[in-house]
Amino acid sequence: MRKIAVLTSGGDSPGMNACIRATVRRALNRGLSAIGVRKGFDGLIDGDFIELESQNVSNIIQRGGTILHSARSERFLTPEGRSAAAANLRNDNIDGLVVIGGDGSFRGADRLSEEHGIAVVGVPATIDNDIWGTDLTIGFCTAVNTALEAIDKVRDTAAAHDRLFIVEVMGRSAGFIALEVGVGSGAEAVLIPETPTDLDAIVRKVRKRISMGRSSNILVVAEGDEAGNAFEIAAKIEKISGLKSRVTVLGHVQRGGSPESIDRVLASKLGWAAVDALVDGAGSCMVGEINGEIVIHPLSDAWTKKKKLDPLLLVLSETR
Numbered sequence: 001m002r003k004i005a006v007l008t009s010g011g012d013s014p015g016m017n018a019c020i021r022a023t024v025r026r027a028l029n030r031g032l033s034a035i036g037v038r039k040g041f042d043g044l045i046d047g048d049f050i051e052l053e054s055q056n057v058s059n060i061i062q063r064g065g066t067i068l069h070s071a072r073s074e075r076f077l078t079p080e081g082r083s084a085a086a087a088n089l090r091n092d093n094i095d096g097l098v099v100i101g102g103d104g105s106f107r108g109a110d111r112l113s114e115e116h117g118i119a120v121v122g123v124p125a126t127i128d129n130d131i132w133g134t135d136l137t138i139g140f141c142t143a144v145n146t147a148l149e150a151i152d153k154v155r156d157t158a159a160a161h162d163r164l165f166i167v168e169v170m171g172r173s174a175g176f177i178a179l180e181v182g183v184g185s186g187a188e189a190v191l192i193p194e195t196p197t198d199l200d201a202i203v204r205k206v207r208k209r210i211s212m213g214r215s216s217n218i219l220v221v222a223e224g225d226e227a228g229n230a231f232e233i234a235a236k237i238e239k240i241s242g243l244k245s246r247v248t249v250l251g252h253v254q255r256g257g258s259p260e261s262i263d264r265v266l267a268s269k270l271g272w273a274a275v276d277a278l279v280d281g282a283g284s285c286m287v288g289e290i291n292g293e294i295v296i297h298p299l300s301d302a303w304t305k306k307k308k309l310d311p312l313l314l315v316l317s318e319t320r
């Protein structure tokens with residue numbers, strides 16, 4: 001192996017830059033050339049490649065977003081798109097590819113590997129933490145802290161005005177962010193896609209608290225909850241009980257910002273491990289960290305196996 005490429009794909013997450021940096025530096029360190037692919041899989045199809053030297057990745061470890069840009073690529077969903085991508089890699093004599101992204105990006109990478117025999121290593125980077133095979137994904141902790149900071153501020157207002165607030169956090173179809181943030185912020189209830197949502201029970205709880213004089217109430221809702229989005233839930237609660245609420249949707253602020261130390265360090269370790277996996281011939285795989293150890297799994301495990309929520313956090317979120 002002489003030359004590898006790296007790209008970031010799907011939703012961006014804080015720490016992607018730290019991972020690009022580690023991947024490039026480890027590649028150079030092992031005597032390889034490193035190519036950056038801009039704009040995810042679209043860049044692979046368009047041959048949007050740039051050679052990366054050590055200095056190209058200096059002073060980025062602390063920056064959110066991704067210097068390589070990210071994209072969702074419709075074209076890569078087609079066999080023709082993936083053939084064009086593989087041809088570009090071959091024409092540029094690229095022997096292996098590091099894909100930094102979420103499970104969607106891993107699916108695409110796995111197809112590229114299966115159909116065209118390209119060696120691919122996936123590095124789990126998504127704020128949602130919904131990838132099996134690693135305790136944490138790159139960006140999750142930073143996103144949780146961003147959301148926590150915002151909810152602490154909402155709590156001040158909720159307390160000042162004796163109000164019920166419904167705060168929606170990201171997570172797509174997973175409740176990892178909501179559960180972590182709900183417990184961390186002392187929310188009165190956490191509504192997540194993985195568990196049934198009983199709005200009547202939540203209303204009873206809020207009413208009880210109000211009767212005890214504890215009139216600031218916060219419900220944290222994951223965006224994929226079965227009861228609907230935060231606005232729909234607010235309307236349903238008002239219909240059931242007459243309780244009025246204010247809605248805050250945190251949205252994309254959770255994606256940006258400077259990565260926390262835990263995400264920088266995880267990204268650095270996994271970028272390093274991804275290059276080693278490629279050079280050592282691990283084949284199509286993903287790298288992760290479990291209990292402090294670097295682990296390597298088949299790429300398909302990332303979506304065929306389902307990561308579980310922490311059962312203790314589930315209990316904590318229900319018993320406050």
Ligand code: ADP
Nearest residue numbers: 010011072073076077101102103104105107108
């Ligand atoms: P994430 O990687 O954050 O989960 P997406 O689910 O949007 O983000 O996936 C990123 C990109 O990966 C998609 O835009 C598409 O190009 C590619 N991709 C996702 N699923 C597949 C698939 N089943 N086959 C081929 N490519 C895929």
